[in-house]
Amino acid sequence: MHSESWTDTMQVCENGHKITDHAVLWPQGRRNRCPDCGAVTLMKCPSCQADIHGGEVVMGVGYNSDTLPPAHCHQCGEAYPWKEKVAIRDAEAKKRAEEMAKEKELQKTGGNSYNIGPIGTIANSPLMMGSPGASQTVTVTFTTDSADDLKVLIKSLLDSLDELGLSAPDKETVKDDAEYLKKKLDGGKAEPGLVRECLNGIKKKLADAAATAASSQIVTKAGHYLGLIGDFIAANFGG
Ligand SMILES: [Zn+2]
Ligand SMILES: [Zn+2]
Structure with missing residues (x-):
């Protein structure tokens, strides 16, 4: 039914x-x-009914399974329904990765200046809190309420480490950073500069993972934590 290679x-x-x-x-x-998004699945071009091209199979040798969904039909040339959505997702992941890289660069050129900021500069900074659907802005000090928020965030991150598409060494780094942060927070001795430095380090690894993720599930999950950490930094360190 099939020739040697198809x-x-x-x-x-x-x-x-x-x-x-x-x-x-x-x-x-x-x-x-x-299974990712619940949408209906296709095997044929909606315009001309030609089969959507998948991986090559070489009989007796093997097959490849790293083919990406094509943007256009190989027979009639019509754009497939997902073309635009995939392009938007790719652009977002790329933008996020670039922003993270830029931020990292800024940190480098900024030296250690954020390491010696007095706690007063971030005390009384606004932090979004509240129940779903009814958020309110309250004034807190970093050393109490927001430290508790961060503890919850760090715990959740540690629980999800395997689902974020991190490479083995990056996973170790994130784990070390998160556990170090947790220890400092538990001891009530989290120095703001150190918290920020740790969080930015974690953010960078998550952005790398999201940019090279093999599935949209990983992008979503890593993006979730990227967003939470970014919000925390913005609320407590002013971006
Ligand atoms: Zn889907
Ligand atoms: Zn077609």
């Missing part, structure tokens, strides 16, 4: 999440709905 069919959801690039070779991998 192109398998890819199954992709309408939002561009790849379900499998071997829908023929491995039909068990097919899904009616996308």
Whole structure:
């Protein structure tokens, strides 16, 4: 039925999440709905019904499974429904990674200046708190309420370390930073400059992971923590 080498069919959801690039070779991998976002899945071009090209299969040798969902149909040239959404997601991940890199650069050129800031500069800074749907701005000092917020954030981050797409060495670094921070917070001795430095280090690793993530689930998860940490820094250190 197939020659020595052939192109398998890819199954992709309408939002561009790849379900499998071997829908023929491995039909068990097919899904009616996308496990990432719940959208309907496609194996054919909506315009001309040509199969969506997946991975190559070389009989007796093997197959590749690193094919990305194509942007256009190979037969009629129409853009697939996910083209724009994928482009937006890629651009966002790239922008985020660039912002993180820029921030890191600023830190380097800024030397240690943020390490010696007196605690008074961040005491009484506004921090968003409240219940879902009804947030309110309250005034707190970093050493009490926001330290508690940060403890919750750090604990949650540590619990999710395996789901963030971090490389093994980056995971160790983030873990070390987070645990160090946790120890300082628990001891009530978290020096603001140190907190900020640790958080920025963690942010950078998360941004790297998000920029190179293999699945949108990882991008979402890493982005979630990036957002929380960014908000915390903005609220307590003024961005
Ligand atoms: Zn999807
Ligand atoms: Zn087509």
